[in-house]
Amino acid sequence: MRASQEDFESAMNQVKLLKKDPGNEVKLRLYALYKQATEGPCNMPKPGVFDFINKAKWDAWNALGSLPKETARQNYVDLVSSLTSSSEPSSQVKPGADRGQQEYENLVVTSEDGITKIMFNRPTRKNAISTQMYQEIMLALKAASKDDSTITVVTGNGDYYCSGNDLANFTDIPPGGVEEKAKQSAIMLRDFVGTFIDFPKPLVAVVNGPAVGISVTILGLFDAVYASDRATFHTPFSHLGLSPEGCASYTFPKIMGPAKATEMLIFGKKLTAGEACAQGLVTEVFPDSTFQKEVWTRLKAYSKLPPNSMRISKQVIRNMEKEKLHAVNAEESSVLQERWLSDECINATMNFLSKKAKL
Ligand SMILES: CCCCC/C=C/C(=O)SCCNC(=O)CCNC(=O)[C@H](O)C(C)(C)COP(=O)(O)OP(=O)(O)OC[C@H]1O[C@@H](n2cnc3c(N)ncnc32)[C@H](O)[C@@H]1OP(=O)(O)O
Numbered sequence: 025m026r027a028s029q030e031d032f033e034s035a036m037n038q039v040k041l042l043k044k045d046p047g048n049e050v051k052l053r054l055y056a057l058y059k060q061a062t063e064g065p066c067n068m069p070k071p072g073v074f075d076f077i078n079k080a081k082w083d084a085w086n087a088l089g090s091l092p093k094e095t096a097r098q099n100y101v102d103l104v105s106s107l108t109s110s111s112e113p114s115s116q117v118k119p120g121a122d123r124g125q126q127e128y129e130n131l132v133v134t135s136e137d138g139i140t141k142i143m144f145n146r147p148t149r150k151n152a153i154s155t156q157m158y159q160e161i162m163l164a165l166k167a168a169s170k171d172d173s174t175i176t177v178v179t180g181n182g183d184y185y186c187s188g189n190d191l192a193n194f195t196d197i198p199p200g201g202v203e204e205k206a207k208q209s210a211i212m213l214r215d216f217v218g219t220f221i222d223f224p225k226p227l228v229a230v231v232n233g234p235a236v237g238i239s240v241t242i243l244g245l246f247d248a249v250y251a252s253d254r255a256t257f258h259t260p261f262s263h264l265g266l267s268p269e270g271c272a273s274y275t276f277p278k279i280m281g282p283a284k285a286t287e288m289l290i291f292g293k294k295l296t297a298g299e300a301c302a303q304g305l306v307t308e309v310f311p312d313s314t315f316q317k318e319v320w321t322r323l324k325a326y327s328k329l330p331p332n333s334m335r336i337s338k339q340v341i342r343n344m345e346k347e348k349l350h351a352v353n354a355e356e357s358s359v360l361q362e363r364w365l366s367d368e369c370i371n372a373t374m375n376f377l378s379k380k381a382k383l
Pocket residue numbers: 148149150152153187188189190191192193209210212213236237238239260261264266269376381382383
């Protein structure tokens with residue numbers, strides 16, 4: 025159910041009553057969501073570099089891009105409710121407030137040993153990516169691109185790495201109807217994938233378990249992918265009446281050849297970690313029993329390499345492709361905008377949500 029104006033106003037009052045200071049990062053996020061919910065996208069001139077406070081506020085608001093007012097209002101209400109409630113499921117890792125990190129509702133982000141770790145944290149939903157989580161991942165990546173870590177790692181909490189797009193995202197229909205929803209989703213998708221294309225530091229995926237949909241396709245934009253032998257890689261787009269995103273229509277044929285890419289992206293063949301490694305999507309596979317220890321030992325060693333050199337090497341390797349990747353991303357998002365309105369997609373989503381079908 026979408027948050028009403030009344031819910032929004034009540035959340036604003038609750039913020040004033042918070043007993044504990046939520047910290048600057050959360051306050052900035054609240055500010056940004058409030059502005060987006062009440063005024064829409066940021067079109068104010070950017071404050072000067074020395075106007076630190078107003079610039080931080082502007083950056084936070086501007087980072088929300090074209091997030092619709094209704095979604096911003098909902099996210100504001102959800103964020104306030106997460107600040108006031110203490111009733112999280114016990115399997116959920118608490119965000120790292122005690123470690124001085126920014127708080128996110130669906131992520132745990134930590135920085136240690138030169139590595140910023142962004143961990144998907146919706147284990148009870150197999151880390152499916154909700155609309156809010158897309159925004160949080162973009163924010164976390166933008167923050168990581170500017171922090172003093174040398175490497176950024178993306179991983180999942182629980183038994184799954186990520187089950188892809190949260191299929192319930194499509195049930196939140198704005199007043200403009202399903203066409204408007206498809207348009208908003210295409211914009212969000214383009215911004216989300218664009219953040220990965222532009223990410224400036226070495227980006228590593230630590231794939232702790234099965235990966236589905238968009239969490240698989242964007243692996244083609246990572247610089248290294250380490251997988252547990254429990255991980256699987258599944259892009260069931262045809263089963264869902266969809267088409268590829270995350271630039272996979274370009275990166276997968278390049279990585280594994282068109283024939284293997286067809287099996288994954290059109291026929292929805294699920295790959296084991298070993299198969300994904302043989303096809304070049306995965307860098308190396310580790311036994312699940314030693315996965316975390318071996319991978320983190322290696323990453324800690326890599327994080328001590330000279331950061332500027334690593335950044336520049338990434339630029340040299342990737343920059344020639346950037347323009348092409350942005351064009352592919354725009355095209356895939358626009359094709360999906362149509363697909364989301366198709367009977368094939370609507371029926372597959374309804375079947376999943378009414379528990380008639382799983383992958
Ligand atoms: C806006 C940008 C869009 C970009 C385009 C992106 C496309 C994609 O990512 S396509 C891929 C979408 N993902 C799926 O279709 C996966 C759907 N999920 C499943 O088929 C299964 O849940 C499973 C195979 C991932 C896991 O099965 P199982 O081990 O049996 O676990 P449960 O099904 O019981 O899952 C627990 C709980 O979590 C809910 N859930 C899991 N994944 C999703 C999801 N992707 N979206 C929404 N909800 C999900 C699942 O429904 C269960 O909920 P409850 O029954 O209420 O406990």
